[in-house]
Amino acid sequence: xxxxxxxxxxxxxxxxxxxxxxxxxxxxxxxxxxxxxxxxxxxxxxxxxxxxxxxxxxxxxxxxxxxxxxxxxxxxxxxxxxxxxxxxxxxxxxxxxxxxxxxxxxxxxxxxxxxxxxxxxxxxxxxxxxxxxxxxxxxxxxxxxxxxxxxxxxxxxxxxxxxxxxxxxxxxxxxxxxxxxxxxxxxxxxxxxxxxxxxxxxxxxxxxxxxxxxxxxxxxxxxxxxxxxxxxxxxxxxxxxxxxxxxxxxxxxxxxxxxxxxxxxxxxxxxxxxxxxxxxxxxxxxxxxxxxxxxxxxxxxxxxxxxxxxxxxxxxxxxxxxxxxxxxxxxxxxxxxxxxxxxxxxxxxxxxxxxxx
Amino acid sequence: xxxxxxxxxxxxxxxxxxxxxxxxxxxxxxxxxxxxxxxxxxxxxxxxxxxxxxxxxxxxxxxxxxxxxxxxxxxxxxxxxxxxxxxxxxxxxxxxxxxxxxxxxxxxxxxxxxxxxxxxxxxxxxxxxxxxxxxxxxxxxxxxxxxxxxxxxxxxxxxxxxxxxxxxxxxxxxxxxxxxxxxxxxxxxxxxxxxxxxxxxxxxxxxxxxxxxxxxxxxxxxxxxxxxxxxxxxxxxxxxxxxxxxxxxxxxxxxxxxxxxxxxxxxxxxxxxxxxxxxxxxxxxxx
Amino acid sequence: xxxxxxxxxxxxxxxxxxxxxxxxxxxxxxxxxxxxxxxxxxxxxxxxxxxxxxxxxxxxxxxxxxxxxxxxxxxxxxxxxxxxxxxxxxxxxxxxxxxxxxxxxxxxxxxxxxxxxxxxxxxxxxxxxxxxxxxxxxxxxxxxxxxxxxxxxxxxxxxxxxxxxxxxxxxxxxxxxxxxxxxxxxxxxxxxxxxxxxxxxxxxxxxxxxxxxxxxxxxxxxxxxxxxxxxxxxxxxxxxxxxxxxxxxxxxxxxxxxxxxxxxxxxxxxxxxxxxxxxxxxxxxxxxxxxxxxxxxxxxxxxxxxxxxxxxxxxxxxxxxxxxxxxxxxxxxxxxxxxxxxxxxxxxxxxxxx
Numbered sequence: 001x002x003x004x005x006x007x008x009x010x011x012x013x014x015x016x017x018x019x020x021x022x023x024x025x026x027x028x029x030x031x032x033x034x035x036x037x038x039x040x041x042x043x044x045x046x047x048x049x050x051x052x053x054x055x056x057x058x059x060x061x062x063x064x065x066x067x068x069x070x071x072x073x074x075x076x077x078x079x080x081x082x083x084x085x086x087x088x089x090x091x092x093x094x095x096x097x098x099x100x101x102x103x104x105x106x107x108x109x110x111x112x113x114x115x116x117x118x119x120x121x122x123x124x125x126x127x128x129x130x131x132x133x134x135x136x137x138x139x140x141x142x143x144x145x146x147x148x149x150x151x152x153x154x155x156x157x158x159x160x161x162x163x164x165x166x167x168x169x170x171x172x173x174x175x176x177x178x179x180x181x182x183x184x185x186x187x188x189x190x191x192x193x194x195x196x197x198x199x200x201x202x203x204x205x206x207x208x209x210x211x212x213x214x215x216x217x218x219x220x221x222x223x224x225x226x227x228x229x230x231x232x233x234x235x236x237x238x239x240x241x242x243x244x245x246x247x248x249x250x251x252x253x254x255x256x257x258x259x260x261x262x263x264x265x266x267x268x269x270x271x272x273x274x275x276x277x278x279x280x281x282x283x284x285x286x287x288x289x290x291x292x293x294x295x296x297x298x299x300x301x302x303x304x305x306x307x308x309x310x311x312x313x314x315x316x317x318x319x320x321x322x323x324x325x326x327x328x329x330x331x332x333x334x335x336x337x338x339x340x341x342x343x344x345x346x347x348x349x350x351x352x353x354x355x356x357x
Numbered sequence: 358x359x360x361x362x363x364x365x366x367x368x369x370x371x372x373x374x375x376x377x378x379x380x381x382x383x384x385x386x387x388x389x390x391x392x393x394x395x396x397x398x399x400x401x402x403x404x405x406x407x408x409x410x411x412x413x414x415x416x417x418x419x420x421x422x423x424x425x426x427x428x429x430x431x432x433x434x435x436x437x438x439x440x441x442x443x444x445x446x447x448x449x450x451x452x453x454x455x456x457x458x459x460x461x462x463x464x465x466x467x468x469x470x471x472x473x474x475x476x477x478x479x480x481x482x483x484x485x486x487x488x489x490x491x492x493x494x495x496x497x498x499x500x501x502x503x504x505x506x507x508x509x510x511x512x513x514x515x516x517x518x519x520x521x522x523x524x525x526x527x528x529x530x531x532x533x534x535x536x537x538x539x540x541x542x543x544x545x546x547x548x549x550x551x552x553x554x555x556x557x558x559x560x561x562x563x564x565x566x567x568x569x570x571x572x573x574x575x576x577x578x579x580x581x582x583x584x585x586x587x588x589x590x591x592x593x594x595x596x597x598x599x600x601x602x603x604x605x606x607x608x609x610x611x612x613x614x615x616x617x618x619x620x621x622x623x624x625x626x627x628x629x630x631x632x633x634x635x636x637x638x639x640x641x642x643x644x
Numbered sequence: 645x646x647x648x649x650x651x652x653x654x655x656x657x658x659x660x661x662x663x664x665x666x667x668x669x670x671x672x673x674x675x676x677x678x679x680x681x682x683x684x685x686x687x688x689x690x691x692x693x694x695x696x697x698x699x700x701x702x703x704x705x706x707x708x709x710x711x712x713x714x715x716x717x718x719x720x721x722x723x724x725x726x727x728x729x730x731x732x733x734x735x736x737x738x739x740x741x742x743x744x745x746x747x748x749x750x751x752x753x754x755x756x757x758x759x760x761x762x763x764x765x766x767x768x769x770x771x772x773x774x775x776x777x778x779x780x781x782x783x784x785x786x787x788x789x790x791x792x793x794x795x796x797x798x799x800x801x802x803x804x805x806x807x808x809x810x811x812x813x814x815x816x817x818x819x820x821x822x823x824x825x826x827x828x829x830x831x832x833x834x835x836x837x838x839x840x841x842x843x844x845x846x847x848x849x850x851x852x853x854x855x856x857x858x859x860x861x862x863x864x865x866x867x868x869x870x871x872x873x874x875x876x877x878x879x880x881x882x883x884x885x886x887x888x889x890x891x892x893x894x895x896x897x898x899x900x901x902x903x904x905x906x907x908x909x910x911x912x913x914x915x916x917x918x919x920x921x922x923x924x925x926x927x928x929x930x931x932x933x934x935x936x937x938x939x940x941x942x943x944x945x946x947x948x949x950x951x952x953x954x955x956x957x958x959x960x961x962x963x964x965x966x967x968x969x970x971x972x973x974x975x976x977x978x979x980x981x982x983x984x985x986x987x988x989x990x991x992x993x994x995x996x997x998x
Binding site for chain 2: 104
Binding site: 043044045172173174177180181184185188199200201202205206225226229230239240241242243244245283285302303304305306307322 | 680681778779808809810811813835836837838841842844862865877879880881921923942943944945946947948949954965967968969974
């Protein structure tokens with residue numbers, strides 16, 4: 001296990017990158033603590049897989065360095081880095097039994113057979129694979145195959161980091177939550193540094209203590225799941241996390257006060273200095289229907305069962321609110337109230353209000 | 358998912374008819390010949406299973422069959438590993454891929470009798486490039502019309518030259534279908550090159566290799582044109598394979614009855630061995 | 645225009661893969677087929693599309709018997725989970741292909757393709773080939789083809805399953821609008837309960853090769869006919885446990901007792917099964933009558949704006965789903981509260997009794 005440092009990392013798939021658009025990874029500086037559970041979250045093409053391959057050594061970055069516990073590993077082969085990786089599709093050695101599959105990484109490194117047996121049984125126990133140890137891996141269901149792939153990643157106790165690359169893609173939706181929680185549990189037991197790459201917010205937020213949100217080859221926010229939900233540092237995070245995502249309202253700024261379509265809006269705290277296009281951001285969870293507040297007309301109500309999403313129009317801007325219980329009908333006139341402690345200002349996408357102490 | 362649709366039979370019908378004309382009727386004719394004696398003029402005498410009995414007890418048949426098995430065994434032992442090794446060393450992406458593939462396919466495009474003629478001329482001691490080189494430059498006594506060993510070395514080399522490509526191309530197709538993740542996972546698991554071959558590449562190539570072995574077995578077991586053109590079965594009977602012997606009996610001696618019986622036995626052996634191969638190779642999958 | 649299935653079945657060998665199913669599907673709103681993987685959604689769609697033969701029964705499209713009509717002649721569209729486009733054709737040609745096959749005039753094809761491309765925001769990509777598009781754009785191309793064709797029935801078989809989470813959300817929101825007012829019968833298969841609810845319309849719950857319940861989506865969600873249909877329509881899985889009813893009291897095998905009201909109170913005394921969706925099991929008391937469930941937290945999950953906790957009460961596992969982020973201690977004791985007003989009661993064989 002090790003602390004991982006990425007310093008001034010840039011990567012381009014072109015031999016002679018011209019502008020910033022040619023870079024798949026723009027400028028990454030990151031410290032990952034030993035034993036932490038991290039997630040890399042972002043849409044496809046945001047650079048998260050590139051970053052993962054750089055850490056595992058399958059790709060050498062154009063610029064910058066990777067350190068494992070202050071040792072430079074930038075140019076080392078994957079084998080020399082002592083890492084483990086679980087891929088999107090289960091990788092199984094078809095001809096081997098489940099036991100031999102799990103033992104493979106240990107035997108390759110010349111571990112004593114007694115240690116192999118002990119370690120394989122420990123891991124199989126954790127992953128609930130003990131009953132299958134003697135069966136051939138080829139005939140198993142996708143979720144069991146993926147468990148074996150995970151097991152091969154976890155079986156060595158000396159790995160620097162275990163990486164997961166969208167590991168639940170091929171898993172049936174009804175089994176996903178089981179594996180999701182299994183992974184979390186595993187991390188708590190093994191305490192290895194783990195990095196989980198995904199585009200699925202539930203997977204990322206469930207698994208990780210710290211989530212790194214990426215967009216267009218850049219990191220937009222690093223934070224705990226609570227931070228990302230409560231106080232997104234960028235409108236992209238507000239949009240990407242939570243469903244539906246954060247409401248964004250174009251606004252006017254006059255000194256320390258913000259107004260939306262002529263109506264003053266109370267923000268969480270003081271507005272920081274700067275120039276640029278401003279938007280007010282508020283999550284649908286913190287918009288309530290009330291007697292006072294912004295006048296709006298209901299455009300659509302979707303009943304999601306456990307609550308309803310009310311979409312109301314204020315002029316040309318649509319605002320969504322999550323409502324439990326009674327909902328107004330389509331076309332009804334309503335008033336929307338924002339929770340001031342959760343109303344933030346964003347300037348050119350980045351947060352521009354100071355947090356209340 | 359399987360579905361039941363009886364209309365499908367209708368589409369198979371033309372093929373069934375074609376197969377009937379192509380295979381069933383000729384086979385029945387052969388069966389007919391194999392139990393009778395004929396002296397031409399369409400006069401037949403019933404022989405029962407005599408021809409079969411005679412043949413199975415004949416030394417000539419045993420010798421030809423033995424040579425046939427030796428030939429097939431040797432070329433399988435050489436071509437399969439060689440084909441895999443070449444396939445493994447071929448590039449899997451880049452500009453050289455099409456070049457390699459075309460080079461590999463070239464020998465297979467040459468007609469069989471041309472291959473035989475080519476190698477015949479190639480190995481002639483006085484004017485052939487190889488024959489001259491061996492005899493006059495290297496001083497090795499190499500003449501396949503005189504020396505049985507030389508004849509064997511030549512027909513084996515010729516077949517390897519002609520048909521290893523098939524194994525290469527099939528293995529290569531199996532190799533390129535392995536997702537990159539497998540190689541990456543193996544690297545990370547610390548697997549050696551041998552382990553990668555043994556546990557990833559070989560299992561993933563198994564299906565195509567089964568096909569390659571079957572095809573090479575059947576083709577080489579029934580081989581006729583190339584060795585006939587090359588050696589004509591000589592010197593002596595040293596390279597008279599079963600197929601060559603069969604034609605000698607049928608057309609050379611016009612013994613249609615024994616030749617028919619021999620064809621049937623020949624066919625039965627090919628079928629039996631192919632079936633054995635196939636069951637053995639696919640045994641594990643059934644589990 | 646309606647699509648009517650009359651007692652259709654599908655047989656594979658001796659096994660009945662689709663058990664006798666009768667449905668009347670109407671245009672104007674989505675008809676969602678909701679069920680777990682393997683419940684028979686795709687099989688049913690294939691039968692409706694004429695891709696697989698029926699073992700028995702009839703299919704009527706717009707009042708006409710199409711049971712024996714070839715798929716090609718039914719004028720329908722099918723969009724798969726995997727992005728199926730012709731790789732060698734541009735987006736324009738992909739959308740236009742069914743129109744060309746139908747022998748439509750060039751000018752009309754141009755118009756229809758451009759309309760469909762506008763609706764799906766594909767205008768700037770019309771000259772690209774599928775491999776130059778993102779997954780979302782590829783699937784939008786497949787959808788545009790279905791729209792341009794103006795077919796009488798459109799079958800969407802988990803069309804969003806292979807897209808990124810956020811993209812799925814956006815496209816799902818657009819889908820009902822895309823097909824609104826086109827007069828086609830739209831059938832949408834999904835395994836996610838939330839998707840069915842968001843798409844609205846009607847839902848047919850499928851389980852083990854048959855439709856167990858069909859009706860307006862919200863209604864089915866609120867009034868399941870049996871335990872199985874309640875379970876299909878719940879993610880995370882619905883909580884269910886055995887109770888003993890005596891008088892007006894329900895007693896859990898492990899856990900507290902509560903007072904029954906209404907229909908549940910009128911049942912004869914005996915053993916029943918209680919079920920309650922995770923969103924009605926909350927980490928804080930919100931109503932006076934809520935029943936306290938003392939649990940041990942096993943696992944917690946966070947889905948952006950909601951958090952769920954799996955907890956054990958005795959040897960039974962329960963799930964709670966609540967808005968916002970809750971600080972649970974894994975392995976710690978935590979009291980959860982369920983509102984008996986949201987409980988469903990089932991007989992031991994699974995049929996709903998109250």
